[in-house]
Amino acid sequence: MERAEEDEQLIGRLATGDTTALDPLYDRYAGLVFALVLRILGDRQGAEDLLQEVFVRAWQRAGTYQQTRGRVTTWLLGIAHNLAIDEVRRRRRRPQGLAEREADDADEPLLSLPATDPDVADQAWERLRRTRISAALGQLPPAQRAIIELAYFEGYTQSEIAARLGEPLGTVKTRTRLGLRKLRDMLQDQGLELEVD
Amino acid sequence: MNENDTTNTQIHATVAELLPEYALGTLAAPDEHVVSAHLADCLACQRELEELREAASFLAFAAPPATPSSAVKSALLARVERLAAAPASGTPALAAVPRSSAGTPARPRRWRTWRYALAAVAAVALLALGGWNIALQRQLRDQQQQAQAQATQAADQATIARLVANPAAAHTVFGPVTGQYGSLPPAGYVYIDPNSTTAVMLTYWLPHLAPNTRYQLWLITPGGARDSGGLFTVDARGNASVVIHAPAPFSKYNAIGVTAEPYDGSPQPTTPRVLGGTIQ
Secondary structure, three states: HHHHHHHHHHHHHHHHHOOHHHHHHHHHHHHHHHHHHHHHHOOOHHHHHHHHHHHHHHHHHHOOOOOOHHHHHHHHHHHHHHHHHHHHHHHOOOOOHHHHHHHHOOOOOOOOOOOOOOHHHHHHHHHHHHHHHHHHHHOOOOOHHHHHHHHHHHOHHHHHHHHOOOOOOOHHHHHHHHHHHHHHHHHHHOOOOOOOO | OHHHHHHHHHHHHHHHHHHHHHOOOOOOHHHHHHHHHOOOOOOOHHHHHHHHHHHHHHHHOOOOOOOOEHHHHHHHHHHHHHHHOOOOOOOOOOOOOOOOOOOOOOOOOOOOOOHHHHHHHHHHHHHHHHHHHHHHHHHHHHOHHHHHHHHHHHHHHHHHHHHHOHHHHEEEOOOOOOOOOOOEEEEEEEEEOOOEEEEEEEEEEOOOOOOEEEEEEEEEEEOOOOEEEEEEEOOOOOOEEEEEEEOOOOOHHEEEEEEEOOOOOOOOOOOOOOEEEEEO
């Protein structure tokens, strides 16, 4: 069975209240989701909290997943991205206190090992795909890439990006459009599939 | 064209321009509402958005790889079980849920770098031992002598665990530019210990095999001699995980190659190489 079909069956099971489907769904996507939210938030503690939240939301919203509106990967990453961007914006409005930050850095006992991925081959596949996607990103003009990354990973609005870069808003908007469309075309040309093995 | 049509066309053009920002989740509130409203009944924009969202999602793969602690999964499953068992929530609800800090088991904290490194090494070893079990068991079903097979499996697992825990053992191999995905050449990783006769190869995007053929792996000496390293098939994507048993320690070889051969293999390669590279 294709991965996409398996994913959809898992979401279907969740939608009917079968919570056992969460276990395999988590195994398949936790690494990718965690990498994304960690990249956005920048701290493991916050990222692990958010990771849990993403899968709770996925369970709660499984009934609203529409196959016609994209793959499970896109859907799940969308939930993760929205939550992480909301959180990073909230933090930006209300910066974390110094004391709290120091507490995070305190030497804590090693409570648990990182979870193990069920398949070595999947990890290597993942690594190779990362290399190719990074290569595709590398082909974008630097100005377009910088704006897309500021938007996607940092959660800045177009106006904020324009202010940070000292560029006219219109230029930022144009580069965003061109960059994301170009990225889409390159990935489609390469036949890369947005699936997690 | 009446006035309504003109307005709709203008809205469509405006929204189409805003879709990349919408897909990135960075559109400010007033514009976001306009886009959401238009999307509800514009199929073309829905399709475009879907593609752009997919492209944006690919950015997640550009984030540095990271592994959450195992405590997250157990806390998640416990929390969902609790929520599912709660009265009046027999089916998943859209209601807001408390932040995970409430009532979850002790949460892992940020680790010192060396501790993380240590844990990562341990995790790789566990992962290797555990993860390959399924794949190996699948292979073993085909074998008649279970006892002997299990011994082989145990030995393979130990070797695999040791190999994949050592990044220095990995060699990247590529094929000529004709994979099953057009511009993507077949590729792979080979994990090798020069003193051992066992290695692991993970391959991707190999071309589909013709009926009654299998891929044969060739171990190549500096003198150009080729020893067979075994036969394998690929899945629908052209991917395979192969445990290689070489007739001699890998220090004897400096390159590998993969060719498509008759099902039972050939004494020497008979078709052009689809994958290859140096392994020293």
